[in-house]
Amino acid sequence: xxxxxxxxxxxxxxxxxxxxxxxxxxxxxxxxxxxxxxxxxxxxxxxxxxxxxxxxxxxxxxxxxxxxxxxxxxxxxxxxxxxxxxxxxxxxxxxxxxxxxxxxxxxxxxxxxxxxxxxxxxxxxxxxxxxxxxxxxxxxxxxxxxxxxxxxxxxxxxxxxxxxxxxxxxxxxxxxxxxxxxxxxxxxxxxxxxxxxxxxxxxxxxxxxxxxxxxxxxxxxxxxxxxxxxxxxxxxxxxxxxxxxxxxxxxxxxxxxxxxxxxxxxxxxxxxxxxxxxxxxxxxxxxxxxxxxxxxxxxxxxxxxxxxxxxxxxxxxxxxxxxxxxxxxxxxxxxxxxxxxxxxxxxxxxxxxxxxxxxxxxxxxxxxxxxxxxxxxxxxxxxxxxxxxxxxxxxxxxxxxxxxxxxxxxxxxxxxxxxxxxxxxxxxxxxxxxxxxxxxxxxxxxxxxxxxxxxxxxxxxxxxxxxxxxxxxxx
Numbered sequence: 001x002x003x004x005x006x007x008x009x010x011x012x013x014x015x016x017x018x019x020x021x022x023x024x025x026x027x028x029x030x031x032x033x034x035x036x037x038x039x040x041x042x043x044x045x046x047x048x049x050x051x052x053x054x055x056x057x058x059x060x061x062x063x064x065x066x067x068x069x070x071x072x073x074x075x076x077x078x079x080x081x082x083x084x085x086x087x088x089x090x091x092x093x094x095x096x097x098x099x100x101x102x103x104x105x106x107x108x109x110x111x112x113x114x115x116x117x118x119x120x121x122x123x124x125x126x127x128x129x130x131x132x133x134x135x136x137x138x139x140x141x142x143x144x145x146x147x148x149x150x151x152x153x154x155x156x157x158x159x160x161x162x163x164x165x166x167x168x169x170x171x172x173x174x175x176x177x178x179x180x181x182x183x184x185x186x187x188x189x190x191x192x193x194x195x196x197x198x199x200x201x202x203x204x205x206x207x208x209x210x211x212x213x214x215x216x217x218x219x220x221x222x223x224x225x226x227x228x229x230x231x232x233x234x235x236x237x238x239x240x241x242x243x244x245x246x247x248x249x250x251x252x253x254x255x256x257x258x259x260x261x262x263x264x265x266x267x268x269x270x271x272x273x274x275x276x277x278x279x280x281x282x283x284x285x286x287x288x289x290x291x292x293x294x295x296x297x298x299x300x301x302x303x304x305x306x307x308x309x310x311x312x313x314x315x316x317x318x319x320x321x322x323x324x325x326x327x328x329x330x331x332x333x334x335x336x337x338x339x340x341x342x343x344x345x346x347x348x349x350x351x352x353x354x355x356x357x358x359x360x361x362x363x364x365x366x367x368x369x370x371x372x373x374x375x376x377x378x379x380x381x382x383x384x385x386x387x388x389x390x391x392x393x394x395x396x397x398x399x400x401x402x403x404x405x406x407x408x409x410x411x412x413x414x415x416x417x418x419x420x421x422x423x424x425x426x427x428x429x430x431x432x433x434x435x436x437x438x439x440x441x442x443x444x445x446x447x448x449x450x451x452x453x454x455x456x457x458x459x460x461x462x463x464x465x466x467x468x469x470x471x472x473x474x475x
Contacts, residue, residue, distance in 0.1 A: 009062060014056060014057055016419075020421070027319045028075075030316075031314060032407070034429045037075075047071055061085060061419060065421055073150045076154070077150060078151045078401065078406065079150075079377070079408045086422075099200045099202065101200040102114075102116050102183075103115045104164065107157075107449060110138065111131075112452045112455050113125065114455065124185065127457070129185060133171075134182050141171075142160075152402035154439050157373035157398045165374075179199050180198055231256055234250070234252050235248070235249065235250050239274065243470050243471070246276070246278070249280040250279065253295075254287030255287075258295075266361035276368070281369060281370060281382070282371060286378040286380075289378050289381070289409070291378070292378035292379065297356070299362075299367055299392070300385065300389070301357065307431055310350040310430050311428060312427050312429070322416070323413070326412060333345065333410070350409075364391065367393070368394075368469070369386065369394045371394060372396050373398065373400045376399065380441065384401075387445070394445045395444055395446045395466055403432070405433075406429075409426065410426070
């Protein structure tokens with residue numbers, strides 16, 4: 001029998017939750033630059049009415065967050081997302097919920113096993129193809145989860161990647177939990193079979209029982225990441241001299257001392273006369289725009305700007321007491337942006353300033369940009385700028401970040417007063433290039449999708465295909 005994952009959480013009265021949704025509507029209408037970019041006003045109004053009217057009884061935070069996430073996803077803005085309250089984050093570790101026991105990779109209508117929580121699992125080995133869970137087809141499972149995830153336009157590959165990152169958590173949040181799951185799969189002989197699998201019940205966390213160590217040696221022994229490891233998790237470069245190729249992995253454009261890293265890396269590439277550069281942006285959800293621009297300057301063949309237009313609908317920050325932080329963003333918008341004839345607030349510097357390619361250590365060899373569904377925001381902006389350049393090949397899957405543009409730049413947080421739910425609020429709408437098609441992410445020049453065979457063998461088909469391209473060019 002199913003056990004609700006949220007059964008023991010306290011409930012909040014319906015009247016106060018409806019007030020939170022009504023207030024959210026007012027805040028978004030007053031401040032969000034792209035509320036009706038993809039969904040017409042009459043449709044958004046209808047979604048708000050439906051959500052408000054559907055709250056007929058008290059709800060706990062998980063159930064209420066699902067309602068608000070469903071509503072916010074209708075905006076089709078990947079930077080407008082819903083997070084639990086700060087209070088929920090503090091109490092969530094105290095509860096033990098049965099979890100779906102398999103890590104799964106999702107794409108199209110496919111679900112493939114990445115691993116099982118049960119170490120002696122002889123059925124669900126890495127690469128096993130799943131066809132249904134508890135009587136729901138893969139498509140039904142994914143469609144049910146997808147309606148609670150925000151993304152730019154219709155770039156659903158972002159949703160695939162997000163769900164793949166923690167399938168058990170998404171399944172629990174949307175469907176609740178069961179003590180046993182009925183899973184249908186394809187066995188090693190190619191036959192479809194079904195079996196029962198027990199849920200995994202995590203051990204209760206022991207909170208506050210161990211004093212954190214301040215000794216660096218203890219840090220290394222305990223498995224906590226050192227400073228060097230943290231930096232390498234954000235950026236690293238490996239050189240293959242045999243193929244004259246540098247492989248650079250950038251997982252974020254925030255932190256990581258990126259500008260000095262880029263300078264050292266391109267200096268090394270120049271000194272070793274490398275001919276090929278692979279930049280892996282598959283895990284890069286964006287970050288500081290100036291870091292993205294800095295990397296682009298080492299690669300761009302001509303001057304570039306961030307976008308054709310960067311606009312806000314207001315700089316008054318209406319309902320500012322619910323927006324955090326409001327003051328720093330208000331100050332920047334009033335000092336750096338101006339109201340133009342169209343009635344919108346324009347961030348003129350980003351619309352008019354052209355960034356020049358770097359002369360020192362500029363790379364003119366073959367460049368392969370590897371992207372996927374999690375390539376988002378500043379990372380997708382970088383790819384959009386470079387795509388089409390003669391020496392650039394974009395490899396992988398459609399990005400989560402929009403090719404036409406997105407809503408971002410300044411992103412404070414709305415805190416709903418009663419539930420405490422947090423909703424991110426982008427203040428500017430960026431059109432990267434008005435000639436780009438609107439509605440989806442960036443389509444790669446060379447599409448390479450996942451496969452159950454590649455997962456089973458533990459190989460990276462995107463990097464393998466790039467290696468093959470480099471070998472052919474080197475002949």
